Amino acid sequence: MTTTIRGTVVRILLLSGLGIATVSRPALGQVASPSSLSVHWEELTAADFREGIRRSQGTCLLPFGIMEKHGPHLPLGTDLMNARYAALHAAGREYAVVFPEYYFGQIAEARHEPGTISYSRDLQLALLQETTDEMARNGCKKIVIVNGHGGNEWLLPYFAQTQLEKPHDYVVYIFDKRSPATGGPPQKSSILNWHAGEDETSKMLIARPDTVHLDRAANESGADQHRQNLPEDVYTGIWWYARWPNHYSGEGGLATEELGKFQMDWWVNAVVDVIRAVKADDVSLKLQNEFYEKSQHPLETQP
Numbered sequence: 532m533t534t535t536i537r538g539t540v541v542r543i544l545l546l547s548g549l550g551i552a553t554v555s556r557p558a559l560g561q562v563a564s565p566s567s568l569s570v571h572w573e574e575l576t577a578a579d580f581r582e583g584i585r586r587s588q589g590t591c592l593l594p595f596g597i598m599e600k601h602g603p604h605l606p607l608g609t610d611l612m613n614a615r616y617a618a619l620h621a622a623g624r625e626y627a628v629v630f631p632e633y634y635f636g637q638i639a640e641a642r643h644e645p646g647t648i649s650y651s652r653d654l655q656l657a658l659l660q661e662t663t664d665e666m667a668r669n670g671c672k673k674i675v676i677v678n679g680h681g682g683n684e685w686l687l688p689y690f691a692q693t694q695l696e697k698p699h700d701y702v703v704y705i706f707d708k709r710s711p712a713t714g715g716p717p718q719k720s721s722i723l724n725w726h727a728g729e730d731e732t733s734k735m736l737i738a739r740p741d742t743v744h745l746d747r748a749a750n751e752s753g754a755d756q757h758r759q760n761l762p763e764d765v766y767t768g769i770w771w772y773a774r775w776p777n778h779y780s781g782e783g784g785l786a787t788e789e790l791g792k793f794q795m796d797w798w799v800n801a802v803v804d805v806i807r808a809v810k811a812d813d814v815s816l817k818l819q820n821e822f823y824e825k826s827q828h829p830l831e832t833q834p
């Protein structure tokens with residue numbers, strides 16, 4: 532919280548629920564600063580929402596989580612909390628309107644674990660389409676899906692590809708990276724660290740440390756159990772369960788705040804860069820429109 536003297540804005544950072552809210556109050560005799568707009572869709576009044584869309588140049592974020600087990604030590608909403616933390620902090624730096632909590636993705640592989648919410652394939656796609664359609668109807672002509680859940684890695688590009696089926700007056704952008712490939716504090720994991728392991732647990736030590744139970748992280752094995760014998764390039768839906776039946780890959784107990792801060796800072800910075808690039812993108816919608824028009828009469832399309 533920073534409080535400045537008379538004549539300037541008093542800004543309070545509220546750490547509430549899943550993210551931050553920036554609330555500015557005018558000092559005595561002052562008019563509210565326009566910078567006081569919240570980035571949270573659900574916190575804006577209707578009139579402020581209009582201003583938010585104007586300020587964001589129609590750029591909106593859809594942080595995408597999931598409800599699934601995260602080892603023995605992390606909460607079910609881990610991906611939602613981490614993705615919202617990154618998206619909300621990024622939007623606070625480069626203004627964008629952030630859609631409310633969304634966790635209706637692909638997670639069939641964890642249906643055997645308590646607390647998993649696994650909607651049907653058709654509903655996942657229909658709900659996402661109606662959500663982005665509704666966002667666009669409200670002025671979000673550039674929608675950035677900030678993905679927090681590894682199990683969405685094929686759903687989301689497929690969703691984006693199917694936007695070409697018929698005309699839309701908006702563009703869907705997918706950002707699906709949560710950690711840098713290299714750099715940062717050396718990692719200690721001796722086994723694959725793909726789900727609720729050192730990386731993800733470290734990020735939760737930044738996003739929601741109050742929900743992390745490091746002392747329980749070794750209660751189950753997060754080791755690869757190699758229970759399928761197929762060539763590497765052959766895919767089955769049961770592959771994940773075959774390797775990590777506890778829905779835990781890694782050693783969450785190795786998590787550190789230092790690693791979490793490095794990775795979360797990277798994620799926030801990366802989303803800021805994405806928002807800026809998307810705001811500057813005046814090509815994708817034009818190409819989409821050109822494509823839709825040509826797709827009406829493919830025989831006339833010039834080579």
Ligand SMILES: [Zn+2]
Pocket residue numbers: 601609610679680681726727731
């Ligand atoms: Zn996760």
